[in-house]
Amino acid sequence: MTATARLPRSIRNSYRVPRPAVVSFSGGRTSAYMLRHIVDAYGGSLPPDIAVIFANTGLERPETLEFVEVCGRAWGLDIVLVEYDWDTPHRTRVVDFATASRNGEPYAALIDRKGFVPNPTLRACTHFLKRDRIESYARHRLGLKRWHAVIGLRADEQRRVLRMRARNCGSRTGAHAVLPLADAGVREADVLDWWKRQPFDLGIPSYAGNCACCFLKGRAKLIRIIRENPTLADWWIEQEAKVANRTGPDGRACESMKRFRLGETYAELKAAALSHRDLFDDSEPAPDESAASDSFDCHCTD
C-alpha cells in the first residue's frame, strides 16, 4: 500500500491514480477533464507507467478523433489508438489519427464475425471493440498482469459507479477499476463549467459523441442526430440488413439479434426522423437530453 493510499479520502488527491494505470479515454468531455486533472496531479506530465488509450469503433464523429488528437498535442500526451482487427495478434490493431477507421470498419467486421448486431442487453460492441481492446493492449503490449483501469465515471452516475465498484470485487481480468471523478465528487455541471474556460473544446454537442447513432441513446436524441445528418443512419441500416435473415439454431427467427433497438429498425427510425410525423412530438430533446448534456460520455465504460 502506498503512502497516498493510506491518507483519508478527504485529503487524498484522487487524480494521483495508483500505478501502473491505463486510462480509458473515450474522447468525450468528461474523460478529457479527468485526463487533464491526472496530468496536473503528476506535475504536468504522466509517468511512464500510466498509459492513455482510446478504442476506436470507426463510428465516432470526425470531431471526436480531432479532439483526441488535440488533447494529446496540447497536453503533451502519447494517446494510443486501438481498434478491433481479427487478423492482428490479440485482435488489437494500433492506429493513429491518420490511419484510424472512420467508416465503422472495426464495428462492421465484428458484426460479420458474430453474425448478429449488438443491442442494449447484448453489448458485444462495448465488450469486443472497447473493453477487450484496451485490456488486450495492457496485457500484451504493455506486459501488465495487474493494473488500475482508470475510468471517467462521475459522482452523478451513481448506478454505473456502484456497478463498476461491485464488478471489481470479482475481477478476473487483472484490471482493477479506479474512478477518480466519482471519488472527487465531480458532477456533469463541473465538467461543462471547466470546459467553458479551456482554449479548445470538443467540436460537437455531447449527445452526438461516441458512436454517432448508438442504440443506447434515447429515441429523441437519435431522431435529432439523424435529422441533422440523415446519412449517419445509413451504416446502421446496412448492418441490420446484413443480418435480417438470421435464424437461431432451431431455424426460427431471432428478432433480438437482428436489431440494435427493440421495436424499431434504423430504417424506420430514419423514416420517422425525416417525416413530419415526429416534428412536434420528439424533435425537442427531453430535459435530460439537452445539447449541453454530457450524460452520454461513453456508456461503453461499463
Ligand code: SF4
Ligand atoms: S457507443 Fe454504443 S454502439 Fe458504440 S460501442 Fe458503445 S454501446 Fe456500442
